[in-house]
Amino acid sequence: MSNHDLPPSTGLTPAHRVALESALGTGRVLRNHRLAPYTTFKIGGPADGFFEARSADELASSLLLCRELGIAHVVLGLGANILVGDKGVRGMVIRNAARGMQLSEEGILTAESGAVVWPDVIDFAVHGGFSGLEHYAGIPSTVGGALWQNLHFLSPAPARERTMFIDEVLLDARLIHPDGRITTQERAYFDFGYDQSILHHSGDIVLSARFQLQKGSKEAMRRIITENLAWRSERHPPLDTEPSAGSIFKKIEGIGAGRLIDQCGLKGARIGGIEITHRHANIMINRGEGTAAEVRAMIDRVVETVERETGYTLEPEIAFVGEF
Numbered sequence: 001m002s003n004h005d006l007p008p009s010t011g012l013t014p015a016h017r018v019a020l021e022s023a024l025g026t027g028r029v030l031r032n033h034r035l036a037p038y039t040t041f042k043i044g045g046p047a048d049g050f051f052e053a054r055s056a057d058e059l060a061s062s063l064l065l066c067r068e069l070g071i072a073h074v075v076l077g078l079g080a081n082i083l084v085g086d087k088g089v090r091g092m093v094i095r096n097a098a099r100g101m102q103l104s105e106e107g108i109l110t111a112e113s114g115a116v117v118w119p120d121v122i123d124f125a126v127h128g129g130f131s132g133l134e135h136y137a138g139i140p141s142t143v144g145g146a147l148w149q150n151l152h153f154l155s156p157a158p159a160r161e162r163t164m165f166i167d168e169v170l171l172d173a174r175l176i177h178p179d180g181r182i183t184t185q186e187r188a189y190f191d192f193g194y195d196q197s198i199l200h201h202s203g204d205i206v207l208s209a210r211f212q213l214q215k216g217s218k219e220a221m222r223r224i225i226t227e228n229l230a231w232r233s234e235r236h237p238p239l240d241t242e243p244s245a246g247s248i249f250k251k252i253e254g255i256g257a258g259r260l261i262d263q264c265g266l267k268g269a270r271i272g273g274i275e276i277t278h279r280h281a282n283i284m285i286n287r288g289e290g291t292a293a294e295v296r297a298m299i300d301r302v303v304e305t306v307e308r309e310t311g312y313t314l315e316p317e318i319a320f321v322g323e324f
């Protein structure tokens with residue numbers, strides 16, 4: 001399980017708040033700020049301190065400051081692959097809204113790590129006539145979150161014969177390491193796998209990334225986008241009316257976590273405001289007032305049932321952030 005529980009912290013002291021405000025700007029550090037609106041699940045208690053970084057420089061300086069002051073901190077992208085605890089986050093949450101992008105004539109797309117993959121980065125690449133990212137249309141993600149989890153989707157219809165990963169087009173990324181050094185690392189450094197990268201345990205934060213794209217037909221790219229959006233709307237609950245964190249459990253090669261959950265008759269199961277959607281057994285939706293505690297209870301129920309009835313052990317793929 002990817003567990004991002006913060007180390008024990010007393011939260012922000014008044015002295016921390018003064019230091020943060022004077023370095024990051026008056027009024028820019030929000031106190032006791034509810035995190036639910038910043039997650040696709042619409043679940044999560046308050047952060048002691050909340051800062052929105054609007055550039056890679058602001059992201060780096062806020063991280064350095066937290067580290068210097070010894071303040072626990074978490075970087076949030078679109079909050080599409082996390083569950084934030086009901087008691088919230090002690091310390092600082094830095095929401096990454098660093099969204100600058102550039103595209104060279106050679107097809108090198110440079111994006112700050114808070115750039116939103118769909119629609120912003122993909123539209124930018126397609127508009128410039130460069131292919132490689134259009135496969136990920138419809139997936140909620142920042143560039144940083146995409147590298148953290150190695151964003152993936154099926155290759156184009158009709159064959160859809162393999163899973164494509166974003167690392168296939170990654171050239172390199174600028175990282176800030178836990179000791180404050182900033183370096184540029186090529187793809188090999190990241191140790192990418194399915195739902196995996198070194199970012200899960202290294203403590204590095206992505207500041208920006210460069211993707212090598214190839215010249216492509218805009219018409220062909222738009223067709224892929226349309227087909228992939230249609231695929232999603234047929235199979236996934238719509239985020240605006242049925243908030244979710246996408247797939248909850250890791251894939252089980254050749255079998256599928258969703259298929260096992262479905263086999264156990266768990267589609268439609270409900271605990272409080274959390275329901276396993278009828279559309280896809282690996283997706284839980286928040287029916288309104290769902291809580292993180294209810295999601296955890298549903299995860300336990302699914303794991304126990306699937307293990308008892310099929311012998312397979314499911315593991316959550318989402319990150320758990322804060323206090324539950």
Ligand SMILES: Cc1cc2nc3c(=O)[nH]c(=O)nc-3n(C[C@H](O)[C@H](O)[C@H](O)COP(=O)(O)OP(=O)(O)OC[C@H]3O[C@@H](n4cnc5c(N)ncnc54)[C@H](O)[C@@H]3O)c2cc1C
Pocket residue numbers: 004040074075076077078079080081082096113114139140141142143144145146147148149150151152153199204205206207236239244245246247319
């Ligand atoms: C409806 C739906 C459908 C989905 N479909 C897919 C799919 O088809 N394929 C797929 O791969 N995923 C899918 N997902 C999962 C999700 O979209 C991806 O995991 C996405 O990459 C998460 O990005 P984020 O910016 O929201 O990251 P967040 O959820 O905000 O963060 C996830 C983790 O990444 C870390 N992180 C964020 N930014 C950085 C950074 N700059 N540097 C280092 N670490 C960072 C965070 O600290 C956290 O631990 C889906 C999710 C939803 C809700």
